[in-house]
Amino acid sequence: MNSQASSSDTSYYLPSPSHWPIVGSAALLLLSLGATLTIHDLAGGGLLLLAGGGTLAAMLIGWFGKVIGESQNGLYNDQVDASFRWGMAWFIFSEAMFFFAFFGALFFTRVISVPDLASADNALLWPGFQAAWPTAGPGLEQVFTPMAAWGIPALNTAILLSSGATVTWAHWALKRDRRGQLNLAMALTVALGALFIAFQAHEYIEAYQHMGLTLGAGVYGATFFLLTGFHGLHVSIGTLMLLVILLRCLRGHFRPDSHFAFEAVAWYWHFVDVVWLVLFLFVYWL
Amino acid sequence: MNPSMDTPMDKPLTDPHDAGHHAAPAGLWRWLTTTNHKDIGSLYLWFAAAMFLIGGLMAMVIRAELFQPGLQVVQPDLFNQLTTLHGLIMIFGVIMPAFTGFANWQIPLMIGAPDMAFPRMNNWSFWLLPVAATFLIGSLFLPGGAVSGGWTMYPPLYLQGGISYDLTIFAIHIMGASSIMGAINIITTILNLRAPGMRMMKMPMFVWTWLITAYLLIAVMPVLAGAVTMLLADRNFGTHFFDAAGGGDPVLFQHIFWFFGHPEVYILILPAFGIVSTVIPTFARKPLFGYRSMVYATASIAILSFIVWGHHMFTVGMPAGMQLFFMYATMLIAVPTGVKVFNWVVTLWKGSISFETAMLFALAFVFLFTIGGFSGLVLAMVPVDVQLQDTYYVVAHFHYVLVTGALFSIFAGLYYWLPKWTGHMIDERWGRWHFWLSAISVNVLFFPMHFLGLAGMPRRIPDYALQFADFNRIASLGGFVFGASQILLLVVIVKCIRGGEPAPARAWDGAEGLEWTLTSPPPYHSFAKPPEVR
Numbered sequence: 177m178n179s180q181a182s183s184s185d186t187s188y189y190l191p192s193p194s195h196w197p198i199v200g201s202a203a204l205l206l207l208s209l210g211a212t213l214t215i216h217d218l219a220g221g222g223l224l225l226l227a228g229g230g231t232l233a234a235m236l237i238g239w240f241g242k243v244i245g246e247s248q249n250g251l252y253n254d255q256v257d258a259s260f261r262w263g264m265a266w267f268i269f270s271e272a273m274f275f276f277a278f279f280g281a282l283f284f285t286r287v288i289s290v291p292d293l294a295s296a297d298n299a300l301l302w303p304g305f306q307a308a309w310p311t312a313g314p315g316l317e318q319v320f321t322p323m324a325a326w327g328i329p330a331l332n333t334a335i336l337l338s339s340g341a342t343v344t345w346a347h348w349a350l351k352r353d354r355r356g357q358l359n360l361a362m363a364l365t366v367a368l369g370a371l372f373i374a375f376q377a378h379e380y381i382e383a384y385q386h387m388g389l390t391l392g393a394g395v396y397g398a399t400f401f402l403l404t405g406f407h408g409l410h411v412s413i414g415t416l417m418l419l420v421i422l423l424r425c426l427r428g429h430f431r432p433d434s435h436f437a438f439e440a441v442a443w444y445w446h447f448v449d450v451v452w453l454v455l456f457l458f459v460y461w462l
Numbered sequence: 463m464n465p466s467m468d469t470p471m472d473k474p475l476t477d478p479h480d481a482g483h484h485a486a487p488a489g490l491w492r493w494l495t496t497t498n499h500k501d502i503g504s505l506y507l508w509f510a511a512a513m514f515l516i517g518g519l520m521a522m523v524i525r526a527e528l529f530q531p532g533l534q535v536v537q538p539d540l541f542n543q544l545t546t547l548h549g550l551i552m553i554f555g556v557i558m559p560a561f562t563g564f565a566n567w568q569i570p571l572m573i574g575a576p577d578m579a580f581p582r583m584n585n586w587s588f589w590l591l592p593v594a595a596t597f598l599i600g601s602l603f604l605p606g607g608a609v610s611g612g613w614t615m616y617p618p619l620y621l622q623g624g625i626s627y628d629l630t631i632f633a634i635h636i637m638g639a640s641s642i643m644g645a646i647n648i649i650t651t652i653l654n655l656r657a658p659g660m661r662m663m664k665m666p667m668f669v670w671t672w673l674i675t676a677y678l679l680i681a682v683m684p685v686l687a688g689a690v691t692m693l694l695a696d697r698n699f700g701t702h703f704f705d706a707a708g709g710g711d712p713v714l715f716q717h718i719f720w721f722f723g724h725p726e727v728y729i730l731i732l733p734a735f736g737i738v739s740t741v742i743p744t745f746a747r748k749p750l751f752g753y754r755s756m757v758y759a760t761a762s763i764a765i766l767s768f769i770v771w772g773h774h775m776f777t778v779g780m781p782a783g784m785q786l787f788f789m790y791a792t793m794l795i796a797v798p799t800g801v802k803v804f805n806w807v808v809t810l811w812k813g814s815i816s817f818e819t820a821m822l823f824a825l826a827f828v829f830l831f832t833i834g835g836f837s838g839l840v841l842a843m844v845p846v847d848v849q850l851q852d853t854y855y856v857v858a859h860f861h862y863v864l865v866t867g868a869l870f871s872i873f874a875g876l877y878y879w880l881p882k883w884t885g886h887m888i889d890e891r892w893g894r895w896h897f898w899l900s901a902i903s904v905n906v907l908f909f910p911m912h913f914l915g916l917a918g919m920p921r922r923i924p925d926y927a928l929q930f931a932d933f934n935r936i937a938s939l940g941g942f943v944f945g946a947s948q949i950l951l952l953v954v955i956v957k958c959i960r961g962g963e964p965a966p967a968r969a970w971d972g973a974e975g976l977e978w979t980l981t982s983p984p985p986y987h988s989f990a991k992p993p994e995v996r
Binding site for chain 2: 292293392
């Protein structure tokens, strides 16, 4: 990635004023107020959440729609393309740091706080508490079954790894301009993403209905659900993004040598894949 | 990368897709929809000014209450809300937006770019801030009042508050999103939009410091988002991250928070280093001494900032080995910081120095920030910190760093670049009054706090024992003068915008850099074609 503008192009691309950002700010205002009111069981919360969600959706469709239109009309030069690459790479780095906070919480809990609660220092406070993982902690009555690694989670690992392979297949097809293979591989990727989400939903229902494993199941439940939950959210967003790319492929967007939107979503998808592997290792298995 | 795109690449900038851009919409709609880096820079700076007024008024109430022992002006609950909001507003509402405003105005000018890399996202980064500010300030008027456990939001206290505690969590999320988008924009602009010939090691120091600051922001703002998300879950969704009964630990929050919090300290000071490294060479009429070492020192500070967070929590309980590690790692930061101070002083050595207001503030920065740095070294020592934790010594330390450090650099930057931005020279006479009143009163305000802390006065308490009365009275008087002096700054800015002696392209005879090759004020789109850098 050359940091200089390419020699074929010495002018810059500048977008005109846009109302989408302020619509986005309004959406986040409505969503935050709606969430606060809902949490506190106050009137109007649901309505505000709905309005905020609708506004956010309108903003995303409008803003990305405009960017796609500009790209299709050839307004973007090599320098804009490089900016998009840097921007997406740093965005993924920020996402990695977000997960780092929750993994940090998991490791701190497992290595430091749970053993400390069972140490001689705390024997008077929590008599008889044995350090073990998984645990609901020394002061809770809740009994739960931890999630086993070699059932659905292992299956989901296979699904997500396969989807990483199919999206790479789609990329190769796109680069060789084999549109039929591209569409097929993209459709497969979206389907695998959806399958992953379905299994994850099934796992959550099992946990809540039969295993006693809830958000309130001590620090195991907390780390389990926030880590897998945020990952699941990212898989859902990623699947949505893949779906948009699939629809764009079907419309004949992208060229073998110019398809950064496709690559950005593929990067994101691989990132989600890697987070899952770490998650499978430390949340489910070890 | 995409030569097959069907539009010729050699079209000039003024082709049809750009035409609407020159007829920018008028009135409020212009400011709501603008994609121009100068407009957005101005929005950031005015937002910071408004928040400085609000956060400053809170400080005035705090100092009025502390003027004498006993409770006179506010009740303890409101006092705690004011100290908490004062901290959050000054950090997230004043210093960070002001530096981002400088970045927006200056980085494209300094690297020869037409604008930021993502102009629309730039607009969004700014317009998220008023939403967050509304939540923070509005929460004062909600049942139960605003958050009152200190800006660090420690559980378990934070878990017990009312509705404004959740609203504040969302405000943090929104400010975090704003900062991350702003940082991605700045980092991409610097890496990708430099004019031909502007190699990394030719970039102005201000651009270098912001590049590294942007990296820190992208690395740690998501961690803060994670921390407050866990608070939200513990408060509302029945999790036990910070509850020992469920196997969690309140100390966990402190670790995650300060993993964000210490790099945040450098987010608040690295751009200040950049401004001072620009102002001092101009008025010493010498190039910055040790440019290369300055770059490496900045990078070293940023890297070290990730492994020193424990010094904020020496007293919560940690193994002696960890205390030793964090103590020595913290002291290590004095080395690159010392390199910087040394370089500024040597830049002055045998320079042809003149004392414009911008230079006065930059010189005051070097003296007073160094005092803050030294008190930081004192606090880095574990046995001393155990005595001084949560006393006024800590308050004195971080106000020297943030007020006479970060804020004074912002003043220096304003006096330095306002002629470029407005096309008018500033009124140096008013500026000098602003400087001397501020520089003297700020020391009257914060220096006695060292003595109060050493004598054991705890922070965040509205009342105090009689023996602390004298120093508190002195500090409050200094505070009132310092607060009132800032009206002079507003006068200088408004005067400069409305008129004054016309500023030439190179407003200061010793100034170097691309921004001084453009007219004052610069054209709406800074560089339509990339300038050549030799």
